[in-house]
Ligand SMILES: Nc1ncnc2c1ncn2[C@@H]1O[C@H](COP(=O)(O)OP(=O)(O)OP(=O)(O)O)[C@@H](O)[C@H]1O
């Protein structure tokens with residue numbers, strides 16, 4: 001009998017190109033459209049873009065121009081009937097009209113129409129096929145296309161051939177400004193999401209992170225609204241033997257990417273996850289690591305992931321040797337690298353776990369140095385701290401932030417939330433109650449002294465030792481003492497960590513009196529911030545906050 005014929009998928013790339021040509025009204029045949037081009041092709045095209053090079057490790061180094069971090073003040077959600085009663089209008093989501101949308105969308109299309117090369121990336125967001133959405137990115141810079149190829153989940157040849165219509169499309173015309181005279185515009189930059197059209201447009205910023213974080217907002221909307229699935233600004237990894245899942249929540253720079261890349265644990269993802277009734281899945285197909293002061297010694301997994309196919313953004317390198325100087329922050333503190341997640345040796349492909357988390361870690365980078373390196377949280381304390389989202393904004397991730405700045409970012413991801421923070425907090429409380437995870441507050445920021453007093457961040461090796469003690473079960477069995485005011489329970493001993501570091505009251509360089517006033521000052525900020533949630537939180541949760 002002859003073997004059955006293997007069907008080779010027929011690519012529908014020609015049809016997709018035709019569709020984009022029509023959509024953008026591209027009459028002439030001059031434009032080259034590349035759909036899901038391989039890294040090699042994107043390198044070749046990328047090298048023709050200004051200042052783009054290959055560095056010594058083989059990564060493509062590109063520059064994003066004036067904007068080297070996100071532009072939260074220029075983020076808009078279109079006010080339309082399908083989503084307006086769901087969206088959390090407030091500090092993060094500013095409304096823009098459908099009229100503004102149509103002007104800006106046309107402007108983006110007009111710009112893209114003038115390019116010689118256009119790129120289409122068709123790929124998925126969400127590793128669990130029950131929930132994944134089909135994303136199409138249309139952009140004019142090869143570096144943006146390679147970035148999204150790395151950051152989204154790459155379809156197989158067969159999936160690409162059968163991709164069909166996308167669920168959501170990103171039109172990135174970031175090289176071209178918005179018109180400031182357009183109604184609703186406050187600058188030349190706009191990052192606009194339209195839930196009715198299921199599209200996003202970018203004008204006036206080439207920072208690649210806007211694309212991935214825009215899709216994250218879409219997931220913060222779609223998953224809870226349509227699927228009762230909780231979207232999380234967290235990294236996740238899994239114990240190789242026990243299969244235990246840990247989530248690491250944290251705002252930018254708190255250590256999600258650094259700490260989830262643990263050679264002893266399988267990496268599920270470094271930044272964006274969902275928690276469904278089936279377990280946890282990563283939204284992305286890649287990681288976006290901060291590169292400032294990166295060394296092979298301290299972070300070998302990330303360092304070695306920066307190779308052919310990876311995109312470096314805004315780093316400085318030696319023009320002759322092409323060796324990157326990761327300590328150079330002359331362009332920005334927010335230097336980045338985007339690489340496919342399988343560049344991390346311990347990555348778990350597919351990036352899902354059919355288990356519910358055993359440990360929930362809230363990462364905070366406390367510039368005031370008040371919070372201990374680790375404390376064990378009660379269920380009420382988890383809710384209080386999750387809703388509060390206390391941390392410091394680190395320099396560079398947002399435009400205009402140049403040094404650690406105290407912030408309360410609810411759900412440890414306020415800039416990305418689509419719905420009111422209490423909706424996510426309630427979902428988290430229910431899930432934690434159902435699946436009884438242990439929860440911890442880990443301060444990866446200053447300890448024993450504040451940033452302003454010239455103190456230092458908790459050395460990475462100690463934070464890693466704390467995580468090892470959480471994962472081997474020894475920390476939940478340790479002896480604890482309770483710190484006043486915050487009522488945080490801190491272990492008195494952790495293997496591999498100096499005892500003195502564990503209790504900031506003892507390690508505070510300027511002595512206990514100064515420490516107590518620093519505690520009170522921070523507690524006052526917490527209670528001041530929590531006032532906005534007072535009416536929605538239960539009395540148990542309110543009591544779990546600092547008591548002055
Ligand atoms: N104790 C510590 N724990 C974790 N990271 C630390 C610590 N001390 C210093 N760092 C540094 O802080 C940075 C943490 O950045 P990381 O990329 O992990 O943040 P992130 O939470 O993933 O942020 P983003 O959401 O912006 O990607 C790294 O540069 C890391 O080297």
Ligand SMILES: O=C([O-])CC(=O)C(=O)O
Pocket residue numbers: 070209212213251252271288397
């Ligand atoms: O996308 C990222 O990893 C960066 C991030 O969290 C942010 O922009 O605040």
Ligand SMILES: [Mn+2]
Pocket residue numbers: 256257258270271288289290
């Ligand atoms: Mn990260």
